[in-house]
Amino acid sequence: MSRITVSEERCKGCLLCTLVCPVTIIRQSERINQHGYKVAEVPADDMAKCTGCASCATICPDVAIEVWRGKKAKKAA
Amino acid sequence: MADKKERLFVKGNEAIAMGALAAGCKCFFGYPITPQNDIPEFMSKAMVEAGGEFVQAESEVAAANMLLGAGACGIRAMTSSSSPGMSLKQEAISYMAGSEVPAVIVNMNRGGPGLGDIGPSQGDYFQSTRGGGHGDYRLLVLAPSSAQEAYDMTFDAFDLAFASRNPVLILGDAIIGQMKEPITPREPKKVDPNEGADWRLIGAPVKGKGKRAHRVIKSLFLMDGELAGQNMKLQAKYDAWKKMVDFETFQVKDAELVVVAFGSIGRIAKNAVRSLRAKGKKVGLFRPKTLYPFPEKQLEKLAKEGKRFLTIEHNLGQMVEDVRLSVRKYGDSDLFCVYPGNMPSPDDFEAPILKALGRK
Amino acid sequence: MTKAKTAPKAAPKAAAKTAVKAAKAAPAVKSVDASGDELVFTRPEAMVDRATHYCPGCHHGIAHRLVAELLDEMELTDKTIAASSIGCSVFLYNYIKADTVESPHGRAPAVATGIKRARPDKFVFTYQGDGDLASIGMAEIMHAANRGERITVVFVNNTVYGMTGGQMAPTTLIGQRTTTCPGGRCKDREGAPIRMAEIIAQLGGVAFCARGSLDSVKNIRQAKKYMRKAFEAQTTGQGFGFIELLAGCPTNWRMTPVAANKRITDEMIPYFPLGVYKDLEADGTCGSMIAPGAAGGEAGGK
Ligand SMILES: Cc1ncc(C[n+]2csc(CCOP(=O)(O)OP(=O)(O)O)c2C)c(N)n1
Ligand code: SF4
Ligand code: SF4
Ligand code: SF4
Ligand SMILES: [Mg+2]
Numbered sequence: 211m212s213r214i215t216v217s218e219e220r221c222k223g224c225l226l227c228t229l230v231c232p233v234t235i236i237r238q239s240e241r242i243n244q245h246g247y248k249v250a251e252v253p254a255d256d257m258a259k260c261t262g263c264a265s266c267a268t269i270c271p272d273v274a275i276e277v278w279r280g281k282k283a284k285k286a287a
Numbered sequence: 288m289a290d291k292k293e294r295l296f297v298k299g300n301e302a303i304a305m306g307a308l309a310a311g312c313k314c315f316f317g318y319p320i321t322p323q324n325d326i327p328e329f330m331s332k333a334m335v336e337a338g339g340e341f342v343q344a345e346s347e348v349a350a351a352n353m354l355l356g357a358g359a360c361g362i363r364a365m366t367s368s369s370s371p372g373m374s375l376k377q378e379a380i381s382y383m384a385g386s387e388v389p390a391v392i393v394n395m396n397r398g399g400p401g402l403g404d405i406g407p408s409q410g411d412y413f414q415s416t417r418g419g420g421h422g423d424y425r426l427l428v429l430a431p432s433s434a435q436e437a438y439d440m441t442f443d444a445f446d447l448a449f450a451s452r453n454p455v456l457i458l459g460d461a462i463i464g465q466m467k468e469p470i471t472p473r474e475p476k477k478v479d480p481n482e483g484a485d486w487r488l489i490g491a492p493v494k495g496k497g498k499r500a501h502r503v504i505k506s507l508f509l510m511d512g513e514l515a516g517q518n519m520k521l522q523a524k525y526d527a528w529k530k531m532v533d534f535e536t537f538q539v540k541d542a543e544l545v546v547v548a549f550g551s552i553g554r555i556a557k558n559a560v561r562s563l564r565a566k567g568k569k570v571g572l573f574r575p576k577t578l579y580p581f582p583e584k585q586l587e588k589l590a591k592e593g594k595r596f597l598t599i600e601h602n603l604g605q606m607v608e609d610v611r612l613s614v615r616k617y618g619d620s621d622l623f624c625v626y627p628g629n630m631p632s633p634d635d636f637e638a639p640i641l642k643a644l645g646r647k
Numbered sequence: 648m649t650k651a652k653t654a655p656k657a658a659p660k661a662a663a664k665t666a667v668k669a670a671k672a673a674p675a676v677k678s679v680d681a682s683g684d685e686l687v688f689t690r691p692e693a694m695v696d697r698a699t700h701y702c703p704g705c706h707h708g709i710a711h712r713l714v715a716e717l718l719d720e721m722e723l724t725d726k727t728i729a730a731s732s733i734g735c736s737v738f739l740y741n742y743i744k745a746d747t748v749e750s751p752h753g754r755a756p757a758v759a760t761g762i763k764r765a766r767p768d769k770f771v772f773t774y775q776g777d778g779d780l781a782s783i784g785m786a787e788i789m790h791a792a793n794r795g796e797r798i799t800v801v802f803v804n805n806t807v808y809g810m811t812g813g814q815m816a817p818t819t820l821i822g823q824r825t826t827t828c829p830g831g832r833c834k835d836r837e838g839a840p841i842r843m844a845e846i847i848a849q850l851g852g853v854a855f856c857a858r859g860s861l862d863s864v865k866n867i868r869q870a871k872k873y874m875r876k877a878f879e880a881q882t883t884g885q886g887f888g889f890i891e892l893l894a895g896c897p898t899n900w901r902m903t904p905v906a907a908n909k910r911i912t913d914e915m916i917p918y919f920p921l922g923v924y925k926d927l928e929a930d931g932t933c934g935s936m937i938a939p940g941a942a943g944g945e946a947g948g949k
């Protein structure tokens with residue numbers, strides 16, 4: 211299953227990732243990290259919608275996102 | 288090479304270029320300015336023949352920064368200029384000193400301030416010996432008084448620069464640069480290909496054999512205490528240079544008055560001293576060859592013996608401050624200045640030397 | 648992700664070997680978990696795993712990552728020497744695992760010239776802001792480009808002096824307010840914003856010159872392709888490689904990161920058009936240039 215992980219330590223809450231997700235599953239959480247930023251998240255229920263396109267990771271200025279692509283999801287990037 | 292000593296008849300500027308070549312200099316970065324043009328002109332051909340690189344930079348600013356780049360890679364590199372160009376090089380020299388990059392820099396001092404003239408001068412003594420750019424740092428400063436010394440000092444400057452990871456400055460002037468004299472060249476140096484292996488930048492193997500962390504050559508230190516630590520380290524290095532002082536003495540043993548002069552003026556003053564000795568005057572010469580470190584202990588010793596001093600220099604009085612600091616416990620130094628713009632001659636020196644000798 | 652193109656033209660056997668090495672070089676990209684899912688995006692090897700000091704939404708982070716990805720993909724890290732510059736990216740060496748010399752403000756192209764002349768077999772790049780490159784360092788960038796130094800310049804244009812607090816840069820847009828043009832940049836007083844990619848493309852030694860942007864996923868991917876070409880201009884010995892990147896500085900633009908990205912799209916790109924400004928390889932004119940050093944023997948008549 212395609213999915214992403216957001217490093218809550220590295221996320222600076224810029225929200226650029228939220229704009230580029232084709233299935234709009236990324237949002238700002240209510241969690242504040244040690245640097246005082248409200249980190250981005252994908253609600254667990256929505257993760258299944260992730261296409262593994264890596265758009266979010268591409269635009270993330272802080273390399274906070276890792277992207278896993280499911281076996282069947284084949285090419286996208 | 289047995290004792291078949293080759294003799295060459297060259298200008299001081301050429302001697303400097305030849306000394307650099309023989310010392311294994313592989314990159315030269317220059318910019319035209321009188322009276323040092325013979326150096327880049329010579330190097331434009333010689334560097335390429337020696338398998339090195341010559342770049343006529345877009346400015347002295349660029350040339351000095353190219354030197355920073357090449358030196359950071361552990362390559363023997365050099366730039367040369369004259370006073371106005373030296374002003375432009377200072378920022379990069381400060382970076383080199385701050386980030387401990389070895390390099391050889393030549394200043395064929397001309398008259399200033401401003402555009403001044405193209406004649407000889409020692410007006411850059413302060414700039415040379417006090418660092419020259421921003422921040423606390425020092426260069427090793429060597430002052431030749433002949434073509435042979437210009438050759439030898441340049442040859443040695445590369446070893447000194449690498450041994451101390453610091454820029455070394457050769458401070459000459461239009462007289463040294465333009466005068467043609469015989470020199471005896473040395474056997475070319477075989478530079479160790481591993482020179483600087485523990486700090487130079489050649490690309491960081493991030494994995495596999497020889498893996499190491501990437502290296503940074505920098506002068507920015509923002510962490511708590513970091514810059515103070517770096518300054519202490521640099522100061523310890525400069526202190527350790529003190530044992531490298533070099534100087535020439537002539538007829539000082541029984542002298543009542545010691546003339547202190549460096550470079551071309553030191554040589555001219557020597558003639559004046561010689562002629563006064565012929566007239567029975569008890570005068571001698573002390574000629575610092577290293578301007579930094581300055582031979583303060585040696586001068587202090589002479590002062591303790593009761594000798595008096597006259598500093599002669601081709602500026603408005605700069606080295607005299609170092610002489611006075613050296614002898615201050617026991618005496619002082621008189622000063623005779625040749626104003627930049629005027630040409631010095633031994634005849635001009637005799638009267639002031641006699642005057643200083645006569646004063647009690 | 649892009650690959651394949653990295654193998655230099657060589658005997659097929661050598662190329663195959665390179666490909667094997669490449670696979671090993673980026674193991675993370677090849678990671679597969681228990682369920683067969685593949686890790687398709689992670690931090691490049693050449694990038695240090697630490698938080699940056701950049702503001703939220705600052706595009707220096709993206710530009711760094713693109714450089715690091717290419718160092719990985721082209722297997723250049725262990726022969727790279729970088730010349731960092733003065734600006735917010737002064738700590739480049741805290742994030743990119745390449746041997747680095749810290750250069751005085753604007754002088755990185757001269758420092759890189761010295762590096763490349765001293766070590767012609769190394770990959771040498773500079774990373775410079777717009778104040779650094781297009782103002783104080785104008786002479787150095789022009790002449791390094793004109794000499795055709797075999798170096799690559801990564802130029803991050805965010806239309807302000809970021810590090811010093813948002814003063815006017817030569818690239819500041821007309822009407823843009825900064826701390827030193829509080830009423831907005833005025834063409835009559837301060838001149839028009841400088842378009843560096845257009846200027847650099849005119850110079851003789853340049854093999855590749857392009858402008859990309861970091862405001863959208865599509866543009867970032869395109870920018871990386873340009874950057875690869877700017878790297879290849881050097882690795883293939885063609886000449887000087889230049890890539891300008893339009894970048895956001897939300898802090899000094901006094902905007903949210905989201906609004907800053909929109910400003911790039913709406914205001915910067917129309918003034919600074921994206922695209923390739925010079926590509927010797929595509930023009931079929933490469934090879935006509937003389938390598939620095941090779942020409943040096945002719946001292947010329949005095
Ligand atoms: C000789 C010199 N002048 C001025 C400065 C101060 N200074 C530091 S960074 C900077 C501007 C950097 O702006 P830019 O190149 O656009 O980089 P950014 O921070 O925007 O990425 C200036 C003027 C300096 N360090 N050295
Ligand atoms: S990989 Fe693509 S689909 Fe998945 S969260 Fe990121 S942007 Fe959305
Ligand atoms: S783009 Fe990166 S830093 Fe910005 S909110 Fe998303 S995960 Fe966080
Ligand atoms: S001031 Fe601007 S350029 Fe500097 S880190 Fe912040 S956003 Fe980036
Ligand atoms: Mg900027």
